[in-house]
Amino acid sequence: MTAQYSADFEKALQVGRPPNIQQLFPNSKALIVSGKVIDRAMLAKGKAIAMAANGRNYFVVRGVLQAAQRANCPVIIEIAKSEGGQKAYCAVNYWNMARIVDALCNELGITVPVAIHADHYGIKGDKDLAAAKVEIPTMFEAGITSIAIDASHLPDDQNLLANLAINPFIPKWAGLETEVGEIKGNQGLSTVDEAKFLIQGLNAYEIFPDWIALNNGTTHGLEASDAGIQVGLTAEIHHALMPYKVNGAQHGTSGNSSERLREIAGKTATTKANVATALQMISWGLEVNDYGNAQLDAAGNFIKVPGEGMSEELWAEMVAYATEKGWKKGDYKNLNLPFENKLLAQPREIRERMAARVEAFAYxxxxxxxxxxxxxxxxxxxxxxxxxxxxxxxGSLLEDPAYWTKEHILERAKQLAGDKGPSGNFDD
Structure with missing residues (x-):
């Protein structure tokens, strides 16, 4: 594909690529940008949400970039710590994702801005916090341009303190997401007070996140119910946070209908929507519904659409592998790592139809x-x-730092009455 480069694009390419991207790819024509840029574009249009695609395999990344170019919209390519961290179940990871995106943008002539987001960077305690201070710089050195610090399973005071402790290791230019409330369906829903506590505490230290993710009723992975996102709760929390100018990041979209996602766009301050499981299943060639959920046949098995996605022979091999491992349907995500090279070794026509199927859905x-x-x-x-x-x-400084010392944070947290619910599935 021969790209047409406008004067604005050429200028943006000169000044808009973060320093780590300039150093990694000095001769590139890929406009890899901070996540902040993507958020600002959605704000400028209004009631618009950027797709944040979890690039669990090469074909998802390729298809989503092609879709973004067709739609003339910026896009976020991301991977979560469970998917692409040190204990990854995907071949795409924190340290190679930018290289994959850069290569594809140059090959395909992609001219829309793309952010490289480290999603769900989980911090579960002091050990994780110490490790993060070493690991996060390596991720930015490898081309990450945006990050989600997720200490949401911790008590509210520890969540805030973890965010404060790790912030010096995140470049000021980078996109920043924070999270309150684990993603676990309709249990332990986030409250206005919990969200304000986190954002106000960060504000007092002049930390202004671009996004906040909530437990607003959704789940990760395969969605078994139609409960999904609670739009009213989301809008209420976003309204309470308006003075702090933080937007919403919506997780778990694969389990929600297009109608509900349109409602999220229209009625809340959401500017980022994560899409993971649906894109994986679509690339493989499985039948999905409007929710992006893979459909099951009468025997409870995934339905492989003949002539779409991977070859029937490779799918049979994957199913046999999962069966041998005793994996349930929600465990099929673990097939990504052992089968990535086998997927890449398929004939060109099959590889192209895998990416094309993702492109059609994402577009x-x-x-x-x-x-x-x-x-x-x-x-x-x-x-x-x-x-x-x-x-x-x-955002700008609104809170008095004198009222947000560690002692104040610990005392204030005692006044929060939110029900955290049972432990969630943190690792999806």
Missing amino acids: KMMTEVLNAADTAPLALAAILNANSADVGPK
Whole structure:
């Protein structure tokens, strides 16, 4: 594909790529940007949400980039710690994702801005916190441009303190997401007070997250019920956070209908929506419904669509492997790592149809559900207006730091009455 490079694109390429990207890819034509840029583009359009695609395999990344180019919208390519950290179940990881994206953008002539997001960087205690101070810099050295610090399973005071402790290791120009409430369906739902506690405490230290993720009723992975996202709760929390200018990151979209996601776009301050399981299943060639959930036959097995996704022979091999391991349907995500090279070793026509199937689904979602079409020029405008890769914070200091010392944080947290519910499945 021969790309057409506009003057605005060329200028954005010069000034809009963060320093780590410039160093890694000095001769690249890929406009890899901070996650902040993507958020600002959605804000500029209004009631628009950027797709944040979990690139569990090469074909998902390729298909989503092609869809974003067609839709003329910026996009976030991400991987979570469980998917692409040190104990990864995917071949795409924190340290090679930027290289894969950069290569594909140059090969395919992708001119829309792309952010490289480290999703769900989990911190479960002091040991994780100490390790994070070593690991997070290596991730930015490898091309990460945005990160989600997820200490959501910890008590509220420890969640805030973990976010404060790790922030010096995150570049100021990078996109920043924080999280309150584990993602675990309708149990332990986030409250206004919990969300305000986290955002106000960060604000007092002049930390202004671009996004906050909530437990607003959704789940990760295969969604068995239609309960899904609670739009009213989400809107209420976002409204309470308006003075702090933080937007929403919606997790677990694969379990929610297009209608509900349109409602999220229209009625809340959400500008980022994570899509993981659906894209994996689609790339493989499985039958999915509007929710992005893989369908099961009468015997409870996934339905492989003939002539779509991977070859029937390779799918049979994957099923046999999972059966031998005793894996249930929710465990099929673990097939990504052992089978990535086998997927890449298929004939070109099969590889292309895998990516094309992802592209078709992602394009429809970007344009008809998330309202993100034609937001790429708005992302370029954010870069050009700043004349920098750092578009700056949205928020400003509102809280008095004197009231947010560690002692104050521990005391304030005692006043929070939220029900955290049972432990969630943190690792998806």
